[in-house]
Each structure stands twice: as structure tokens, then as C-alpha cells.
Amino acid sequence: MVPLHYYLVVSAILFFVGLLGVLTRRHAIIVLIGVEIMLNAANLNFIAFWRFGPNPDLLLGQLFTLFSIAIAGAEAAVGLALVIAVYRFYKTPDLEKMTSLHE
Amino acid sequence: MIIAFSILSVIAVISALLAVRLRNLVHATLTLMAFFVALAGLFILLMAEFLAAVQILVYVGAVGILILFAIMLTQQVTGNVKEHIEAHGALWGLAGATAVLLTLLLPAILKTALPLQPVVETIDPSVRALGLNLMSPYAIALQVIALLLTAALLGAVVIAISPEKSEEEKKS
Numbered sequence: 001m002v003p004l005h006y007y008l009v010v011s012a013i014l015f016f017v018g019l020l021g022v023l024t025r026r027h028a029i030i031v032l033i034g035v036e037i038m039l040n041a042a043n044l045n046f047i048a049f050w051r052f053g054p055n056p057d058l059l060l061g062q063l064f065t066l067f068s069i070a071i072a073g074a075e076a077a078v079g080l081a082l083v084i085a086v087y088r089f090y091k092t093p094d095l096e097k098m099t100s101l102h103e
Numbered sequence: 104m105i106i107a108f109s110i111l112s113v114i115a116v117i118s119a120l121l122a123v124r125l126r127n128l129v130h131a132t133l134t135l136m137a138f139f140v141a142l143a144g145l146f147i148l149l150m151a152e153f154l155a156a157v158q159i160l161v162y163v164g165a166v167g168i169l170i171l172f173a174i175m176l177t178q179q180v181t182g183n184v185k186e187h188i189e190a191h192g193a194l195w196g197l198a199g200a201t202a203v204l205l206t207l208l209l210p211a212i213l214k215t216a217l218p219l220q221p222v223v224e225t226i227d228p229s230v231r232a233l234g235l236n237l238m239s240p241y242a243i244a245l246q247v248i249a250l251l252l253t254a255a256l257l258g259a260v261v262i263a264i265s266p267e268k269s270e271e272e273k274k275s
Contacts, residue, residue: 002108002148003219005212010112010145012208014119016200021123023196024189029128029173033135036166037119040142043158051149052221059232062151063241066233069154069161070248074255076166080173081259087177088265096190 007048014041028083028093032076039072108148115141126188128174136167150226153233 014037021034043065050061087093115138122135139162146155190196237245 001220002105004217005219006108006112007145007149008212008217009209010115012204012212013116015208016204017116017119017123019200019203020197023200024193025123026188026190027128029170029177030123030131030188033131033170034123036135036162037122037138040139040162043154044142044145047146047149047151047154050151051226052218054222056221056223056226057232059229059236062154062229062233063236065151065154066157066237067244067248069157070252073161073165074252076169077259078255078262080169081263083173084176084263093177 004048004052007044011041011044011048014038014044026094026096028086028095029080031095032079032083035079036072036076039068039075043068104148108145111141111144111148114138115145129171132167132170132174135170136163139163139167150229152228153230 018034018037018039018041021037022031025031025034046061046065046068050056050059050065053061083093086098090098092098118134118137118141122131122138125131125134139158143155143158146152146158
């Protein structure tokens with residue numbers, strides 16, 4: 001069996017990659033993709049801890065991940081709708097050009 | 104087991120990196136779908152077969168297509184080649200993300216004593232138990248999630264609908 005450490009390290013690296021996408025890209029859709037990657041890294045953590053925990057028969061980790069996936073689906077729908085609405089207003093998906101609050 | 108784990112995690116990390124680094128948005132979305140599939144494989148390795156199926160259905164089937172539609176409804180796909188894809192201060196972002204990885208996540212994992220072997224060696228297929236759990240102890244949570252999804256769906260439609268068009272429809 002693969003030790004729990006390995007899963008957690010993979011999950012940490014995936015979280016890092018998602019954070020990288022959110023912090024370094026300027027396209028709104030890529031930022032949302034980064035958020036999705038971070039959510040999935042967290043789900044991997046839930047499942048890994050569930051598998052290695054003392055009571056896998058209770059299925060707590062799986063149930064939590066199921067709800068987390070549902071929340072992530074809602075988040076993706078609303079986030080992409082916001083991207084489309086903002087695009088219609090600014091005519092660009094570039095987050096750097098959305099500066100009306102700043103000016 | 105370790106071989107499958109290595110292959111899947113390498114695919115997951117590389118496709119996630121490509122998804123946030125590629126210039127072409129459609130390519131980025133396709134690599135994101137590859138990332139979701141690799142993660143579903145890791146779920147199967149952890150004996151969460153129902154969640155692997157849900158992962159493929161929800162993420163590859165719904166979220167991936169949703170992102171493709173959002174790309175279709177906004178702007179050119181490939182982007183201007185000369186245009187910068189990085190935000191201002193992207194190096195600070197890289198430094199911040201690396202700092203989070205190296206000072207928070209990895210030390211926390213490596214310093215903690217974690218089990219090398221699962222306590223329970225084999226797990227029965229969990230679909231039936233999951234369904235029973237969702238119907239009795241977690242029924243209210245399931246209803247709340249259903250309500251949230253409905254509200255999110257309606258909210259997404261309301262946000263995305265074009266204001267001019269809806270006024271035209273009111274007049275007609």
C-alpha cells in the first residue's frame with residue numbers, strides 16, 4: 001500500500017499548482033481553473049484521510065467529499081456566469097483591466 | 104499499487120501545471136479534464152469507487168463543458184500571441200505560492216506522524232452504504248445541497264443573462 005504521506009504530498013503540490021494559477025495568471029477563466037484544482041486537491045486529502053482513518057465504514061470522508069463536489073459545481077456555475085457578465089461589461093476577460101473601483 | 108499511484112500522480116501534477124500555464128484556453132481546459140480523470144484514478148486507488156464515478160460525471164462531464172462554454176461565449180480562444188498572460192507581480196505570486204508550499208504544507212505533512220498502512224485492509228463497495236447514509240442521517244444536508252444547487256443555477260442564469268435582451272423580451 002502507498003503510505004498516507006505520499007497522497008498528502010501530491011495533494012499539497014496540486015494545491016500549490018492551483019494557487020500558482022490563481023496568483024500569476026490574468027485571464028479570469030484560468031483563475032477559476034486554479035480554484036477548481038485547489039478544491040480537487042482538498043477532496044483528495046479528504047479521501048486519503050478517510051481511507052487511512054480508523055473507521056472507514058462510517059464513510060464520513062466520502063460523504064464530505066460528495067457535498068464538497070456539489071458545492072464546487074455550484075461555485076463553478078456562478079463563477080463562470082460572473083465571468084460572462086463581467087466580460088459583457090468590460091469587453092475583456094483580463095483581470096488587470098477591471099479597474100473601475102481603483103480609478 | 105505504487106506504480107499506479109506514481110503514474111496517476113505524475114499525470115495529475117503535469118496536467119494541472121499545463122492547465123494553469125497554457126496560453127490557449129481550450130487546451131488548458133482539455134488538460135484540466137485530464138487532471139480530473141487522473142484524480143478519479145487516485146480515488147479508485149483509495150477504494151472510493153463511487154466518488155471516482157461522481158468525479159468523472161460532475162467534473163469532466165459538467166464543469167469541463169461549462170468552462171468550454173464560458174470560453175466560447177467570451178473572446179477569442181487562442182489569445183493574442185504577443186499579449187502577456189501573466190498578471191502584474193506574477194513573480195510575487197510565484198514566491199507566495201512557493202512559500203505556502205514550502206513553509207506551511209510540506210512541513211506540516213512531513214513532521215506529523217501518519218499511518219503507513221490503512222487500519223482496515225479491505226473495504227466493501229460503498230455505494231449502498233452511501234445511499235443509505237444520504238437517505239437517513241444526512242437527508243437534511245442533501246436537501247440543503249439540492250436547494251443550494253437550484254439557487255446557484257437560477258443565480259447563474261440571472262447573472263449571465265444579457266440585460267439589453269431581457270428588456271427587449273419584456274417589450275415584446
